[in-house]
Every structure is written in C-alpha cells, then in structure tokens.
Amino acid sequence: MSNTVMSGNHTDQQMSALEETRTILCDQFASISGSDSAVAQCYLAENEWDMERALNSFFEAHMDSVFDVEEAEETKAVSGNKRKEVNSSDPADASGTKKKFKTDQVDCIDLTAEEPTCSSSVNPQESQAESAVTESNAEDSKLSVISWNVDGLDTLSLAERARGLCSYLALYTPDVVFLQELIPSYIQYLKKRAVSYLFVEGSDDGYFTGIMLKKSRVKLLESEIICYPTTQMLRNLLVAQVTFSGRKLYLMTSHLESCKNQSEERMKQLRVVFQRMRGAPEDATVIFAGDTNLRDTEVVKVGGLPPGVCDVWEQLGKQEHCRYTWDTKANSNKTVPYICRCRFDRIFLRSAETGPRVTPDHMVLVGMEKLDCGRYTSDHWGIYYNNRRQIWI
Template structure:
C-alpha cells in the first residue's frame, strides 16, 4: 500500500515539475516575442515545447506579413511613377544622354542615395555630423560605426521603423554597423536597400545579431560565431576579422542575456567577450559594440575591464547626453508603468599594441526623432561613434 502511495506522490511531483517547466517556457516565449501567455502556450504546444522552433514559427507567421505589405505598397507606388521608365530599356534625358534601366530597381545604395523612407531626422543633427560624414566619404582614416538594438521583436510599425533605420544609415553612412534583435524578415529588408554593405549574421532563425560592413572601406577576411553554453535566450558572440584601409580589426557584437534576474548568466557572457578581446593578436585592434544589458556593478563583479580595454563612453569623458541608451523617460515605444534609464548599449575598444592606434573621437546617440508613425526607430537609442588614428 505504501509503495502505491509513494508512486502516486512521485507522479504528482513529476507533473508539478513539468507544469513549472512549461510555465517558465511560456514566460520566456512571451518575453522574447512580446506576446502573451495564451499565444505562447499555443505555439509551444504545436512545436512539442521546443522554444526555438516555436519562436521561429511565430516570427514566420507574424513578421513576414509586415514587410509583405511594405513591399506591395512600394511596388504599387513605383508602378505608378516609373511605368514609362520600366516599359523601355533606355530613356533619354534633355541632354540626349541615355539612362539605362537598372536590373535592381528596388535596391538602394545607402552610401550614395537616400532611400525612400520616412526621414524625420532633425536638420540640426544632420548639420552637426556633416563634417564627419564628408570626411568618411572622402576616404580618410577615421572609422565610423553605429551600434543599435533595433527591436525587431516589436511587430508594431515594424516596416516603418525599418525604413527609419535606413534613413539613419543613409544620413551617417557608417563604415560598420552592429545590430541586435534582428529577425529574418528585417535583415532581408535591409539587404535589399543596403547593397553597399556586406552582412555577417549570428543566425538565420529566431532573433539574432548582425554586422554590416561597408564594402568600399572594410574587407571581410573571416567570421566566427561563438555560442554561450548556458544561454536561455539564444544569445551568442559574432567575431568578424576584417581589414579597414589595410589595418587589422576584429569586430565583435553580442546581445547579452536580458532581465535583472539573469545577472549571473550575463556576467558569464561578459567574461567570454572580454576573454576573446584580450586573446586577440597584438597587431589587431578589437572593437566591440552591442546591447550588453549590463549594470555597472556587474562589470565590477567580473573584475572590471582588462588592462588595455576601454569603455569608449568613459574614455570620452562620460558625457551625460550619451549616458542612457535605454530611457523610458524619453522613449515612449514601450508602455511601462515605471521609468528606467540605463546604459545597456556599450562600446569597448582595445587598440593594437603595435602599429597605429585607434583613438575614440566622437560619440552621439541617434534615433531620437519620432517617425511619421509617432514612434521611434527602436526602444533603444543607437550609438554613432568615430575613431581616429
């Protein structure tokens, strides 16, 4: 009789553990996808409670449709305004010069022409950066880059916010772009417009990070994806080995584990990043940009930054206007019942120990102008930065 009771008790414990595990999976799915527990349970149960498969299924169902509508609208607009040009292989302008029809009418070189997207970018900001942009375009040795969590998991106004990102890329024409929270549809959208960039992606499923390299200035040698063994949120580290105007660079980006209760995992991931930085060859400059989700106390707990590695924001004097990259006081994309102001997005630099040094020159936050949809490009501000040699 006692054996029967123990057996029933054991079964009850197993069922309780299973329910708890599935509740946690639902919570994780809801957090990542921005949905609720009912949606989470539906997708998870349909995918045998495999969270990665369930998230992929969710993104395919919800995200592609956003960009399909966008593409349909653009096609309709182009067919009305460019029908004559498309009907013939060549047309003549008033000077008699022939204009050849492009085979890639939907592709836009962001370093040459600005895309047809909603450009609510402040003119003062444009003037303030015009000098650094023109210097970069002229081919000098200054390295420019943007790091931005673009919040591709937020389905609201997704296509218009992606156009907003294109506007900023056209405005700043950075040599390198570090992106976090990409989804497959979002990256495909960018590839159609940013034809002057080469893309290095951390994955092609779910949500992931990526690096964009301006082809005319940055040459990719090889890339690597380093997994975080204990991540619960599909996080990893991308390392792109490149040359920039003949100088060796390792470019790194990551999206470290989110949420306050994931501090231990986040610090494990930070240790991996810092280890990769300090193990890089002496003749290589290492540049990391990403959404670290870090609190300053966590950096202290891992022993601080290694010798020779600097936090670029700190190196530039801890300018207050660049401090908060996640700021619910100023950014209204997320409807939260509290105010949170954090420096989640960070830039780390380790200059080569031999040869010319890269020195932090300038930093500014971008994406602080509302789009036509009355929302910002992302719930994070982006970081635009330049390095001198």
C-alpha cells in the same frame, strides 16, 4: 497503502516540477517574442515544448508578412511613377521646429554611394586643393560605427521603423553597423536598400545579430559565431575579422542575456566577450558593440574591464546626454508602468598593442526623433561613434 501514497506523492512532485518548468519556458518565450503567456503556451505546446522550434514557428507566422504591405506600396509607387518632392522652403524645416523624422519618401533613401561622408566636404575648386586633400585623407582614416538594437521582435510599425533605420544609415554613412534583434524579413529588407554594405549574420532564423560592412571602406577576411553554451535565449557572439585602411580590426557584437534574473548567465557571456577581446592578435584593434543588458555591478563582479580595454562612453568623460540607451522616460515605444533608464548598449575598445593606436573621438545617441508613424526607430537609442586619427607609436 504506504507505497501507493508514496507513489502518488512522487507523481505529484513530478507534475509540479513539469508545470514549473513549462511556466518558466512560457515566461522566457514571452520575453523573447514580446508576446503574452497564452501565445507562448500555444506555440510551445504545438512544438513539444522545444523553445527553438517554437520561436522559429512564431517568427515565421508573424514576421514574414510584416513587410508585404511595404513591398506592395513601393511597387505601386514605382509603377505609378509617384515621386514625392521634398520642398526646401517648407516652413517647418526653416524654423527648425519639425519634430518628426521624415521616412515616407521611398526615393529619399540612397545607400548606394561608395564615397564616405567626409569626401563631400572637399571642394575641388578650392585654391588650396592640396590642403583639402590632406584633410580629407585624415578624415578617411577615422572609422565610424553605429550600434543599434533595432527591436525587430516588435511588429508594430516595423516596416516604417526599418525604413527609419535606413534613413539614419544614409545620413551617417557609417563604416560598420552592429545590429541586434534582427529577424529574417528585417535583414532582407535592409539588403535590398543598403546595397553598398556587406552583411555578416549571426544566424538565419529566429532572431539574431548582424554586422554591416561598407564595401568601399572595410574588407571582410573571415567571420565566426561563438555559441554561449548555457544561453536560454538563443544568444551568441558574432566576430568579423576585417581590414580598414590596411589595418586589422576584430569586430564583435552580441545581445547578452536579457532580464534582471539572468545576471549570472549574462556575466558568463561577458567573460566570453572579454576573453575573445584579450585573445585577438596584438596588431589588431578590437571593437565590441552591442546590447549588453549590463548593470555596472556586473562588470565589477567579473573583475572589471581587462587591461587595455576601455568602455568608450567612460573614456569620453561619461557624458550625461548619451548615458541611457534604453530609456522608458523618453522613449514611448514600449508601454510599461514604470520608468527605467539603463545603459544597456555599450562599446568596448581595445587598441592594437603594436602599430597605430586608436582612441575614441566622438559618441552621440541617434534615433531620438519620432518617425511619421508616431513611433521611434526602436525602443533603444542607437549609438554613433568614431575614433580619432590612428597614430603610430
């Protein structure tokens, strides 16, 4: 009798533990995919409670068709020779009161230009041509960067939002683009339009990070994916070794573990990032940019920034207008019953210890205009950043 009770209790304990484990898996799945617990339970059960398989199955079922309508509409527009003209005399443009960022013109997005933005300011007919060339060369030595969590897991208006991203890339023509929360269909969409960029991807399924390199300005030497051993959200560190203006750069991006209760794992991942930044060659400049999900106290707990590494936002004076990159007060893409303003997206810089020194010059938030669909490009604001002219010391 006693043995039977003990056996029964043991079984109850096992079932309770199993139920708790599966509840945690459902919560993690829902957090990653943006779905609810019922959807999570369905996909996990169908895939024998294997998180990676379940997520891949979800993405394949829900994401691959997102851009089908977009592609069909563009094909129809091209075959029908329908081109929307931009009216320069639009009173909304003239008054400066237009609040929506226009993205509905298929032909307005041109990412094929190989020349950097700064070259357009050089007028070959100017009398002081030599001075203009000198100024242009100085501008050309500046590296420009955009870092953005594009929220590819949110399928609502995704095609319009991806087109919005392309518009910002065409506007800023950054040398390097760090992207987080990409999905396969999203990056395929970008590849068709951003043909002047080389793509380095952190994975080829599920959701992942990526780095875009402007072919005419940045040369890829090699890339590497560093796994986080204890991640529960398929996160990793993507590293690209490149040259820019003949100088070595190590470019890094990551999407550190999400949610408040994943603080310990997030700090483990941050230590890996800092270790890799410190371990880069002395003659290389290192730039990390990504969605860190960090709280300032977590940076303190890991010992602060390593020697020689700066937080770009802090280095530029902690400007209030570009503090919060995830701001539910200003960004309405996510419907949440609370206001949360966080500096999740960050850029860390370690200048080369030998040769030319690099210091931050300018940083602004981008994506703060609503698109024609009534939503923003992402639930995160993007960061645009460039450095000062490299100085030899």
